Amino acid sequence: MSLLRQIPAVKFKYSNSCILSTIELCNSTVKIEQIHAHLITTSRIRDTFIATKLVEFCAVLGRNFDYAHRIFEQIGNPNSYSWTAMMRGFSEARNPEKVIQFYGIMRSKGVKENRFTFLFVIKAYALKQRYSEGKIVHGKVSKLGFDFDAFISNALIHFYSKCEDISSACKLFDEMPTKSVVNWNTLIAACFNRGDIENGRKLFDKMPETNIESWNAVIAGYCKLGHVDAARSLFDKMEERDLVSWASMISGYVHSGAPMEALKLFKEMQFVGTKPDTVTITIALSACAQIGSLDMGKWIHAYVNRFKLSNDVYLGTAIVDMYAKCGCIDIAMQLFHEMPNKNICSWNAILSSLSFHGHGFATLDLFRQMESTGLAPNDVTFVAVLSACSHTGAVNEGLRQFDRMLRDFNIMPNIEHYGCMVDILARGGLIEEAKELIKSMPMEPNIVIWGSLMNACKIHGYTEIGDNMEVYVCNLASDNVGCCVLLSNIYATRSEWKIVQKLRKTIRGAGFENKIPGCSSIEVNSVVHEFFVEDRSNSKWVEMNEAIEGLRTHMETEGSSLLNPSLHRRNTSIE
Incomplete structure (x- = not known):
């Protein structure tokens, strides 16, 4: 049955209150279209208030902005409520450009703003960090007496903090005659967002009244800045937690x-x-x-x-x-191809994993499939592609893709891309070309790049590495003993024992034995167990050590049996 037939009949036509009630009960665009058709055939679309209600439903609830705009254009003389309905929809869809665009057209037509108009415009300027325009709007708000409105003042505090004018945000906060818990939460979040932990925590401790959002703001702020222990201390003190509390704390652990x-x-x-x-x-x-x-x-x-x-x-x-990343590449590929929608992150996830697991040719094939869809790669995509070229020894393809980054996609190569290219050239035996590329880099090479070059020098027996390389490596290798050892071995091949002695002294004196120990992990019955080198804190340390010694003895025995056929035959006959 048509929705319109469900509207009770009145003497003339359906009343405004009846139509408005029906709009509020709508749960689909199809039903709105029925009402829209009725309003057009009865000329009731000229009623600005009713038409605006339709616009509001489509823009805010239905997110159907094209349809909302068509209805909006049918309004003969849209008022501030009509314009604000469209801006509200764009604001809640996080489309600040459209909010600002509609605001500009509204002003050019001489329509006066209402306080809700300012609310969405200020939010848009905050998202775009357009400071000067936002200041102008603040001036208008003050002239009209809206600056002490709780929602607008909160939006202004957020705007100034997003534009890194924390002093203006604090001034607004201090001048407020009454401060709601929302105002406190906004300023606390602003302090943590700019890394001001001390003032953020002071504000939290001074709050006359807190709610769960207050605690969440501080916990999320601590986690964002890497202070997970402080965040966990607050989390454990919370009398009540919501999903945001748990998600913030879990995310904090993951990112730290x-x-x-x-x-x-x-x-x-x-x-x-x-x-x-x-x-x-x-x-x-x-x-x-x-x-x-x-x-x-x-x-x-x-x-x-x-x-x-x-x-x-x-x-x-x-x-x-x-x-x-758990090694189930086949399952990952199957699930990837079954995804109905894929964005650049989806493609990067599978490309990076294929490349990491050594499937270079499969990576390059999948990259070509991605390009055939019309999706543009980003900097992460090219790290996976160049790494694949390195694994497959595709020097020319690597050079071609590296050249395409800036030429075709306007992506400036970063140190990871240069590191991949050095590895591609060095693995291919083009040591001189790799050295020239390092010299041409717009940034200082890191230890990974030097390590790639030195490893290739050792593999290819290349000893002409340059006079000052040991200086660079010793300055960078505070956390990487491997590069110092590689460099030492290369100089030893050249019998330059003074440099070798200097490098080995650096290795001994750098305190590598005090660095974070190596770690391995194993999953048993859905529980991941971690093991560190020389870590005796585990309650099962003695049993684990005995098991390792037993395995070592067994392996040595098996190795002796393989080297001594008569012993192997004797062991077999006993079994």
Whole structure:
């Protein structure tokens, strides 16, 4: 039955209140189209208020901006409410350019702004960080007496903090006669966003009243700046937590390089009955990818399928990335090809993983498929492509792709791209060309680039490495003993024992034995166990050491048997 037939009849035509009630009950664009058709046939579309309600539904709830704009253009004399309805839709869709564009047209037509107009315009200028235009709007707000409106003042504080004028944000805050908890939260977030931990925490401690958003703002701020211990201390003190609290803390652990702690917290979140959303699951999958926790990653994937969570492009990419980084390239490729929508992050995830696992030719083939879709590569894409060229020894293809970066895509090569190119040339035996490329770099080469060159020099027996290379390497190699050893071996080949002695003295004196020890991990029954070199803190250390010694003895015995056939035959007969 048509929606219009469900509207009760009145003496003349459907009343305004009846139509407005029906619009508010709509849950699809199809039903709105029925009402729109009715308004056109009855000439009621000329009623600015009713037409604006249609615009508001399409722009804000339906996100159908083309249709909303068509209705808007049918309004004979749109008022500030009509213009603001369109701007609100664009603002909530995070399209500040359109908000600013509509605001400019509105002003040119002489339509006066209302306080909600200013709210969305200020938010747009904050997102675009257009300071001078925002200041002008602030002046208009003050003249009209809207500057003490709670929502507008909060938007202005956010605007100034986004434009890095924290003094103006603080001045506005101090001048407010009454401060809501939202105002406090905005200024606290502003302090943490600019790295001002001290003042952010002082504001939090001074708050007369806090809510869960206040705690979340401080926790997220600490996590963003890498202070996860301080964030966890606050998190543990929270009397009540919401999904944002858990997601912020889990994300903080992932980004600070503590994925095991992130997964522990993810499990704890479910234990207390908080259901994860797609954002939290995406973060947890990233933690699984970091440590290769395949069992946990599979469980999360099954959870997504079981509860039919919205598998958007970001979650789909995270699942592909997890399987790829856990070594399940075939599964990752299958899931990637099954994704209905792919963005550049999706392609980069699979390209980078293929390249990392040594599938150079497959990487280059998939890159050609990506280009055939019309999607433009970015700097991350080219790191994967150049790395693939290095693995496959495709020197000419590497040079071609490196040249295309700036010429075809306006991507300025960074140190990772130069590192790949040095590796490509050096592996191909083009040592002189690699050295020339290092000299031409617009930035100082790092230890990875020197390491690639020296490793190639050793492989190809190239000893003419340059007079001052040991100076560069010794200055950069504070955390990389391998480069110093390589350089030392190269000079030893040339019998330059004074330089060799100097390099070995550097190795001994650099305190490499005090650096972070090597670490390995293994997953057993969905639990990842980490082991560090010379780490005796594990309660099972004695048993593990005995097991390793047993394996070593067994391997030595097997090795002796293989070297001594008669002993091998004797052992076989006994068995």
